Amino acid sequence: MPAAPSSLVPAVLAKLGPLHQHDTGRLRAHLQRVPDPRSPRGRWYPLAGLLLICACAVVSGARTITEITEWGQRATTTVLEHLGIRRHLPGRRRAPSQATLTRLLAAIDGDALDAAIGAYLAGHDHTGVTTTGLAPQPAIAVDGKALSGSAHRQQRHRHLLSAVTHAPTMTLAQREVGTKTNETTAFRPLLEPLDLAGAVVTFDALHSVKDHVRWLVKEKKAHYIAVIKGNQPTASAQLKALPWEQVPVAHTASGTGHGRRESRSVKTMAIAANLGGIAFP
Incomplete structure (x- = not known):
């Protein structure tokens, strides 16, 4: 089970x-489908409740564990109850400490968390209304990026491959x-859990591999x-x-990018399969 560096969890x-x-x-x-990495002994906070606190804090602008903790400390008793935080012995609900969240986010299965978030998002359309099933979006782009703020003195930027x-x-x-x-090796594991039937997947030359x-x-x-x-x-x-x-020319678009003015033109052509075509399926 791959642990998720705490810097990656807010990005997810x-x-x-x-x-x-x-x-x-x-x-x-x-x-609730995410495996709980904590020891069964001494668990007080339910895993889903802790992750919901982190999620609410992050969508509210928190980007560090300290900021996530502060969000939880400012949350009202009603909010904590709604998120599934149980009462402590004195009878009041108490938000988790920074140490609790730090240990959890360092040990959580990052791929399982990302799969859970992806499954949740796949059940929504762009209006926020729940859709039936996990129907794919019409077009999905596969692209890589360096995670901003993840580099340290002894560590390079963490690199993510995303389906967007x-x-x-x-x-x-x-x-x-x-x-x-x-x-290239992460391409298929990234897309494997997604229902892509009928979707158009776009990618750059790095992933233009026959397999x-x-x-x-x-x-x-x-x-x-x-x-x-x-x-x-x-x-x-x-x-x-x-x-x-x-x-x-079917379409032309101009714009400024990479420090220069660019103009791109599009032409399209169909090729009969029995004429040999291109060396791709």
């Missing part, structure tokens, strides 16, 4: 966005990419948009050899 919980009172019941059901819906923007799943591996694409099409029943560059020389040569000069 921040995906929740605004939480309303009626949301916490559904969220609790998903959080195009519009509205919502993170469905994310995995940490370890120092001894890379984004990934074949798995998306045959196993996950998904569509895809792949970026082809020099790392796929055969497919790149086949694409460049197509008669693009005979195809009209």
Whole structure:
């Protein structure tokens, strides 16, 4: 069970966005699936209650364990009761200490927590209304990023690979990419739990690997948009050899990015499968 560095937990919980009172019941059901890393002896706070406090604090702007603890200390008795915090012996509900939260967030299974949050989000549409089942969003982007604020003197930035819906923007799943591996090996484990049937998955050239694409099409029943560059020389040569000069521009967009003015044009072309096509499924 991979432990989650405490700096990663706020990033996982921040995906929740605004939480309303009626949301916490559904969220609790998903959080109860997360394995409890604590010893059975001496448990006072239920795991789901502690994670709900962390979630409410993070969506309210807390980004450190200290800020999460302070949010809990300021919470009213009614709020603590709603989140599932039991009464202590004197009869009043007491928020967890910073030491309690620190130990929990350092030991929690980060992948299991992220899967629970992703499952909760997958049950909502962009209006916040619960949907039936876990129907995928129309388009999902796979992209990696360095976690801001995670670097220290002896440690590089932690790197996350995420599956994010195009519009509205919502993170469905994310995995940490370890120092001894890379984004490519995390591609399938990231998307495996998601229902991708009928969805369009987009990714950059790093993930434009035949095995990934074949798995998306045959196993996950998904569509895809792949970026082809020099790392796929055969497919790149086949694409460049197509008669693009005979195809009209379908769309042009201009904007400023990476410190320069950019203009991008889109052309589309269908290729009959019996003509050989491109070396991709």
